[in-house]
Amino acid sequence: MANNDLHILKQLMREFADTRDWNQFHSPKNLAMALSVEAAELVEHFQWLNEEQSRNLSQDKLDAVAHELADTLLYLVRLADKLDIDLLTAAQNKMKLNNQKYPVEKSRGNAKKYTEFATDS
Amino acid sequence: MANNDLHILKQLMREFADTRDWNQFHSPKNLAMALSVEAAELVEHFQWLNEEQSRNLSQDKLDAVAHELADTLLYLVRLADKLDIDLLTAAQNKMKLNNQKYPVEKSRGNAKKYTEFATDS
Amino acid sequence: MANNDLHILKQLMREFADTRDWNQFHSPKNLAMALSVEAAELVEHFQWLNEEQSRNLSQDKLDAVAHELADTLLYLVRLADKLDIDLLTAAQNKMKLNNQKYPVEKSRGNAKKYTEFATDS
Amino acid sequence: MANNDLHILKQLMREFADTRDWNQFHSPKNLAMALSVEAAELVEHFQWLNEEQSRNLSQDKLDAVAHELADTLLYLVRLADKLDIDLLTAAQNKMKLNNQKYPVEKSRGNAKKYTEFATDS
Numbered sequence: 001m002a003n004n005d006l007h008i009l010k011q012l013m014r015e016f017a018d019t020r021d022w023n024q025f026h027s028p029k030n031l032a033m034a035l036s037v038e039a040a041e042l043v044e045h046f047q048w049l050n051e052e053q054s055r056n057l058s059q060d061k062l063d064a065v066a067h068e069l070a071d072t073l074l075y076l077v078r079l080a081d082k083l084d085i086d087l088l089t090a091a092q093n094k095m096k097l098n099n100q101k102y103p104v105e106k107s108r109g110n111a112k113k114y115t116e117f118a119t120d121s
Numbered sequence: 122m123a124n125n126d127l128h129i130l131k132q133l134m135r136e137f138a139d140t141r142d143w144n145q146f147h148s149p150k151n152l153a154m155a156l157s158v159e160a161a162e163l164v165e166h167f168q169w170l171n172e173e174q175s176r177n178l179s180q181d182k183l184d185a186v187a188h189e190l191a192d193t194l195l196y197l198v199r200l201a202d203k204l205d206i207d208l209l210t211a212a213q214n215k216m217k218l219n220n221q222k223y224p225v226e227k228s229r230g231n232a233k234k235y236t237e238f239a240t241d242s
Numbered sequence: 243m244a245n246n247d248l249h250i251l252k253q254l255m256r257e258f259a260d261t262r263d264w265n266q267f268h269s270p271k272n273l274a275m276a277l278s279v280e281a282a283e284l285v286e287h288f289q290w291l292n293e294e295q296s297r298n299l300s301q302d303k304l305d306a307v308a309h310e311l312a313d314t315l316l317y318l319v320r321l322a323d324k325l326d327i328d329l330l331t332a333a334q335n336k337m338k339l340n341n342q343k344y345p346v347e348k349s350r351g352n353a354k355k356y357t358e359f360a361t362d363s
Numbered sequence: 364m365a366n367n368d369l370h371i372l373k374q375l376m377r378e379f380a381d382t383r384d385w386n387q388f389h390s391p392k393n394l395a396m397a398l399s400v401e402a403a404e405l406v407e408h409f410q411w412l413n414e415e416q417s418r419n420l421s422q423d424k425l426d427a428v429a430h431e432l433a434d435t436l437l438y439l440v441r442l443a444d445k446l447d448i449d450l451l452t453a454a455q456n457k458m459k460l461n462n463q464k465y466p467v468e469k470s471r472g473n474a475k476k477y478t479e480f481a482t483d484s
Contacts, residue, residue, distance in 0.1 A: 029175035040403030054150035161282030271417035296392035
């Protein structure tokens, strides 16, 4: 697994923080805050667009959004590392639960079901 | 790259949404909102803890946090997929910028520098 | 001004925290986190709705949204109190700046201008 | 009630949006997003501070935080207006519920109780 995506990013973030002596700032509490701030910077790009516009971003906007996605992912990887959580395993386990909770036949195209999915996670 | 982490999760999310006909809900605008909500659910676990406590979570708390990290990552992967953004490349590019912006010798253990890093991204 | 809205809520929150000895948890850092979590709980009600649906909520949904608005406002008032910031004055000053920054004649119905307004605050 | 705080701000926001023809952007969905983004900008000021530092902000930092508090409040007032929700009443009702839910004698200085308060709202 040494060369998979999340491992590569984990190592980049470790080295970045270690060489700057920034581990002192990287408590899980602080990293969770930073992650949510980056997620909000992502939201900011979409807040006044309608859904159709959000599907058709200009290249400039796409580049800006890619930066925010990157920041969010990097803090996510860093937080998981500090808590010793394996992100891939956690995400795969969550998808198994989602598949059980929302059986295909009952959930198909069902906004109501979807809304429940959205709100009780 | 077909069996790397982020690709695996992208495929899981595609199949999950496709079989349920949920693409209609997955506009980038909506996915960005959902991502930020999951990030906040993560923050909620830490809001009344001090930093030291946040480094020493119980196993139950860790399991709950792992679920929120998973949800956040899954929406992040899904949003990137809908925008056709390669997350690994975006994150690696961002780290190159961060390395240029915060030279090791000037940034070492420097809270002020760090704060600037934090606030002008 | 002793009986105005924000003063009333400030006093309610003070008494609530004082009698429970909860000031120890109410650092500005923690309150800012709690405020952002409540704001996200508000967003959660809207994330899968389209804009038109968001203008036509059921009474049940409206009641739930009112609770989230209340939670958000209460933490906002509490945080301002802890920082000794007068919310009414701060908001009135901000509106003066907004009026200067977005002259009516240049901003009318202008999504581009609006977007700038939204993103550089 | 015509000259109370929240009413004053509601009127300022109405006039600001009306004269610029910006009601078209102010769907509840969009306003909820904008509110959460402002809340995150507030969080950003605190993310790398420890709790003690967050209680002792410089005047410059306080001024910047006051702007973010103002932005958050203004969107909160605007969203409540669009949904025809009376914020003062909603907040007072919520405080009544909180008082019932967290009896003084059981909640005093009790972090565990407090944490429950924080997470099941």
